Structure formats: structure tokens, C-alpha cells
Amino acid sequence: MLDKVGIAKRIAQEVRDGMYINLGIGIPTLVANYIPKNMNVVLQSENGLLGIGPFPLEKNIDPDLINAGKQTITMMLGSALFSSAESFAMIRSGKVDLTILGAMEVSEMGDIANWKVPGKMVKGMGGAMDLVASAKNIIVAMQHCSKEGASKLLRKCSLPITGLGCVKKIVSDLAVLDVLPSGGFKLLERAPGVSIEQIKNATEGKLIIDGNIPEMKLQ
Amino acid sequence: MIDKRVLNSDEAVRDIPDNAVLMLGGFGLCGIPENCISALLRKGIKGLTCISNNAGVDDFGIGLLLKTRQVRKMISSYVGENAEFERQLLSGELEVELIPQGTLAERVRAGGAGIPAFFTPAGVGTEVAEGKETRVFEGKTYLMENWLKADFAIVKAWKGDAAGNLVYKGTARNFNPMMATAGNMTIAEVEELVEVGELDPNEIHTPGIYVHRIFQGANYEKRIEQKTIIEN
Numbered sequence: 001m002l003d004k005v006g007i008a009k010r011i012a013q014e015v016r017d018g019m020y021i022n023l024g025i026g027i028p029t030l031v032a033n034y035i036p037k038n039m040n041v042v043l044q045s046e047n048g049l050l051g052i053g054p055f056p057l058e059k060n061i062d063p064d065l066i067n068a069g070k071q072t073i074t075m076m077l078g079s080a081l082f083s084s085a086e087s088f089a090m091i092r093s094g095k096v097d098l099t100i101l102g103a104m105e106v107s108e109m110g111d112i113a114n115w116k117v118p119g120k121m122v123k124g125m126g127g128a129m130d131l132v133a134s135a136k137n138i139i140v141a142m143q144h145c146s147k148e149g150a151s152k153l154l155r156k157c158s159l160p161i162t163g164l165g166c167v168k169k170i171v172s173d174l175a176v177l178d179v180l181p182s183g184g185f186k187l188l189e190r191a192p193g194v195s196i197e198q199i200k201n202a203t204e205g206k207l208i209i210d211g212n213i214p215e216m217k218l219q
Numbered sequence: 220m221i222d223k224r225v226l227n228s229d230e231a232v233r234d235i236p237d238n239a240v241l242m243l244g245g246f247g248l249c250g251i252p253e254n255c256i257s258a259l260l261r262k263g264i265k266g267l268t269c270i271s272n273n274a275g276v277d278d279f280g281i282g283l284l285l286k287t288r289q290v291r292k293m294i295s296s297y298v299g300e301n302a303e304f305e306r307q308l309l310s311g312e313l314e315v316e317l318i319p320q321g322t323l324a325e326r327v328r329a330g331g332a333g334i335p336a337f338f339t340p341a342g343v344g345t346e347v348a349e350g351k352e353t354r355v356f357e358g359k360t361y362l363m364e365n366w367l368k369a370d371f372a373i374v375k376a377w378k379g380d381a382a383g384n385l386v387y388k389g390t391a392r393n394f395n396p397m398m399a400t401a402g403n404m405t406i407a408e409v410e411e412l413v414e415v416g417e418l419d420p421n422e423i424h425t426p427g428i429y430v431h432r433i434f435q436g437a438n439y440e441k442r443i444e445q446k447t448i449i450e451n
Contacts, residue, residue, distance in 0.1 A: 045390065046320065046321075047246040047247075047249070047390045047393050048246075048390050048392050048393050049389075049390055054449060055447045055448055055449045056448055056449070057448060057449060057450075057451065058448050061443070061446065061448065062389060063249065063441035063442070063443050064249060064250070064377075064388045064389035064390065064391040064441070065389040065390055066246070066247065066249050066390055066443075066444070066445070067390075069445060070246075070247040070248075070249070070444040070445045071445040071446075071447035072443060072445070072446055072447050072448065073447075081387075081389060081390065081392060082392070083324070083392055083393065083394070083395075083396045083397060083424075084246065084272070084320065084321075084323075084324040084393045084394050084397070085324040085325055085327070085328040085396075085397050087321075087324070088320065088321025088322075088324050088325065089325075091321060092321060092339065092340065092341070111344075121305050121308075121309070122317070123297055123298055123299035124295060124296050124297035124298050124299070124317045125296065125297070125317060125319050125320070125347075126296050126297040126319075126320050127296070127319070127320040127321060128319075129319035129321075129322075129341045129342050129345060129347065130319045130320060130321030130322065130339075130341040133339075133340035133341045133342070133343060134340055134341070160345065160346055161344055161345045161346075162345065163343075163344065163345070164343065164344035
């Protein structure tokens, strides 16, 4: 099984040289730490920055420079700043190559639910609906099951939807899976020490197992 | 040059009445009009509708206006980090309309650009789409969203001049430039009010035509929500 860092490390392997990437809050933010140093990628922050750099040293903190999670950040050389309207213009028009975000549920048709749990406090969708509606490639970082053991990879989402048919790939604590355009979770890799049986038991939606499924390799 | 200067925040907000629709710039606590929020607190007007990406925190930003029950309705994309907000929402004292962030930004932009409606893919198939017109373009479904305008737009910039030209700093820009365009009356507070001619016309973010009142703010706290650092 993978912990949060493991999930982030595995997702980092999906990053390619030259990509513009939007990272969601939580595990997706950790992905930045594991992108190979020889790769040139640009991280987009929905609040108006291309070129997110590392967190600052104490002495370099600038309250006018934060990421979407409201954390203090720095800028890389060659950064650009812009308004929220321009930020979502580049997101909607498909200029961002890869979006990595968390999910509470994903359906076998690639629907995602990650913004609202009815009956609990609703904090809002932030930029999630805009991102999932437009991103060319969406990878979801998530736990395969809830704490109570219920599958979160479902035939149909039970929670309010954030976007329809948009998730392309899932990296969970148990597995890497593609969401096929025709429907279904195609198992690609198992997390270290996880059996196919475990993944079957943890996946309520249609699971497609084709041939030998290798164990994932992590640095 | 048309001189837009007013003395201070109290003069800037002097004629905002009860039940006004306001836009307030900022993302989280970054780039919020701190001085005008304090002036609204002092003025004590009630029944406000606040269009703002977030609702501040319990003891800062719009959270201060929530505590004094001056806000009737919030129109926002994300309203976490605020316990008093949650209490008022659950008790029904406060009305909230949640809008996807990009849609919020574009609705404000549209309001300031004379575009009554536009189509966006955000929210298709979700509860955001309920009751809204959809249309298919090039095989994909889009949702019609209307412009947003305000009686008063209150923005915060880094530098400005008497002509109302504004320059923002870092990610404190966020919603401020669009909101500046969408107010029937736009108030800008700036950290530095510079002499006319000091700002390079090539680098002005908000042209002065959008700004009706400008003043240099004081005592900016610029509170940080999530201080995150690395050790050497």
C-alpha cells in the first residue's frame, strides 16, 4: 500500500518535460517535490501565477505571494502573474497540459465528486469545477476506500458531481488505473505488496484486468 | 487628468447604503481591501450582499463584517476557514451562493465588459447547472452564465495615482482587476499613492477610467493564512 508520499511519487512519474501543470490542494501539492530535477515544467496556481517555486525561507516570506491553498510560496525565474479571469481563461482553453487533484469518489465513466458532502458543512467548489470541465488530462490522487472500507471507485458517484466523464487516470493507495472512455477502470499497476484480489475487493465499479499486472516501481 | 483622490477609507465608503451589493477583491486574505472593510465596520451599514471569492477568516477580512451581522448574502467560490460563517449559514441567518471560481471571475469580467452572458463548460451535469440554459458547441455542452455587477466595487492595489490607474503586486492581483471594472462606483485603496506620471503607462493593470475614488491606505496587516516555509 502507498502512503500519501508514495501516491505523490507515483503521480510524478506521469509528468513529462515541457508540461504546464495545475496541482490541487493536499496530495497533489506534494507531487511538486518528486518531479525529476532535469525536467522543465511550469506549475500554474489558479490565483494567478505561472511558475510556482519552492516554499520560501522565513526571511523571504511575501504575504502578496500565495498558492491556491493560501500557502506562502516563491516564484521561479520566468514567472508570470495575472488575474483570476486570465487564470481560468488559460485553464478553460486547454493551455494547461495536466491537472492533478484529489477526489472523494470517481465513477467508472470518469465522473468525479470532490466538493460537497450533503448534510455536512459545504465549503464550496473553488476552482475544481472549472478545472475538471476543461483539463485535457486529469489524474486523480485518492484513497481507494473510505476509512470504513467502502469503495470510492464506483459504478456511479453517490456524492454531488464536480464534473462528468473527465478523469483519465487514478493513482490510489492500492493501484494505478486508467478510466476508459468506454467506461471501466483498467488496472495498470499494483501498489507494492498489494494483490489483484485486494484491488478487486476494493473496487465497486467495473474493473478490467488484462494480462499480467506489474507491481509499480518507485524511486 | 481627472483627480479621483479622496482623503481616506471613511470618505471613500461614505455613501454606501444598507442593502448595497458590493464586490470585494482578494483571494483568501491576499489582496483584500483591509482599510475599506474597517471603514464598513465603523459605518455599521447592514444587509450587504458581498461578491468575493472567499469570506475571510473569523477575525479578519470579510469575517469581521460577518461577526457584526452586516452581511446578508455571500456570493463566493470557497468559504471554508470561518466558523462564524458556518454558524450563520447553518442557522439560516446568512444566504450563500456558491459559484465555480472561474465562472465567478468571468461573470465579474463580463459585468465590466458589457457582456450580459457567456457559455462555460464548468458545472455542466452538476447542481450548479440546475435551471440554467445549456447549449452544444462543437459537440460539447456548455452552460449559460450571466454577468455580475455591483453597486460598489472595492479593490486593493499596490500602487495607484490620482487618475485612478492601478498596479497590483504578486498574487494579490487575483479578482481585483475584474472587480474594478464591474462596479457602478469603484473604490480603490492602494499601499502607495504616487505622483501622476510615476507609473509607466505600459505597465498599468487597471486604467483609471474604471476607478472613481482612490486613497492611500494605512497600517496594512496583510495577514498570512498558511505560513509555509523551508528551513535553510
